[in-house]
Amino acid sequence: MTDLSSFPIATKWPAQHPELLQLYSLATPNGVKVSIVLEELGIPYEPHFVDITTNETWTPEFLSLNPNGKIPAIIDPDGPGGKPLGLFESGAILLYLAEKTGKLIPTDPAKRYETIQWVFFQMAAIGPMFGQLGFFHKFAGREYEDKRPLERYRAESQRLLGVLETRLEGREWIMGDEYTIADISMLGWVRNLIGFYGAGEIVEFDKLKNVPAWLERGLARPAVQRGLDIPKRPA
Missing domain, CATH: 3.40.30.10 (Glutaredoxin)
Structure with a gap:
């Protein structure tokens, strides 16, 4: 044992x-x-x-x-x-x-590192910036009289969505035809931004084409649907 x-x-x-x-x-x-x-x-x-x-x-x-x-x-x-x-x-x-x-990661060395760079992009940029926007838009930060922090994170989150929009042009997934850990790293954050955080309107998510389609493809995967509810909260 x-x-x-x-x-x-x-x-x-x-x-x-x-x-x-x-x-x-x-x-x-x-x-x-x-x-x-x-x-x-x-x-x-x-x-x-x-x-x-x-x-x-x-x-x-x-x-x-x-x-x-x-x-x-x-x-x-x-x-x-x-x-x-x-x-x-x-x-x-x-x-x-x-x-x-x-x-979920390419075997070709060059593509492998390309995948890793997009995972790092999520870790260094998407996660921290979207999280800060969520704080200043949905949580206690929205009560702050000074709105400059909210605008800073709103603008940066919108810019990062633009980076994803450009990357996904002509691609089904971040790495093209191959679904990888790069996609998995970002799906929950983009979903949260427009869902739980309710920030879709202020980052003009509806003006995007590639990112919403990518998010829809990702969320339709059965493993993603299961994973989004694990661990289950105690009854």
């Missing part, structure tokens, strides 16, 4: 099936990247709901796996050399799982 006793996080979120990959997450734009990629790859895993509203990511057990206190994180009991591997940062997890399985 697989032994996860060296991972303190497993004491707070006990594994019912320690032989499976353990996912510690929440269905946020960052969290669903990993649940979607696991569903797409067909890797058996055990999801654990981590409640960020009660600061569970700041408990000693969670911090033992991710000292940055953010979801998602994983433990792969069958890591390199057959030894358990704990990993955090959604981009790193996407790359690890794609390379481990040889799927």
Whole structure:
């Protein structure tokens, strides 16, 4: 039987099936990247709901796996050399799982790095900027009298959507005909921007052609539909 006793996080979120990959997450734009990629790859895993509203990511057990206190994180009991591997940062997890399985990332070296650059684009730009726009448009930030921060993140988010719009011209997916971790990294964020954040109008999403069509294709994938609802919230 697989032994996860060296991972303190497993004491707070006990594994019912320690032989499976353990996912510690929440269905946020960052969290669903990993649940979607696991569903797409067909890797058996055990999801654990981590409640960020009660600061569970700041408990000693969670911090033992991710000292940055953010979801998602994983433990792969069958890591390199057959030894358990704990990993955090959604981009790193996407790359690890794609390379481990040889799927959702091109085998051609040049295309592989091109894919990775778009994952990094999401991590460095799409996620932070869309998240800030969500704060200043939907949450407490909208009450700020100074509207310059909102306008800054609105303008930058709109510009980033323009980058995606240009990239997707004549392409079905970010890498052309091949659906990859680059697409998976961004689908949840674009969906959240126009859905949960309600920012579609202020970034003029309806004026775009390629990005909405790409989003619709991505959200129609059965694995994406499943991954968007994992981990399920406790009843």
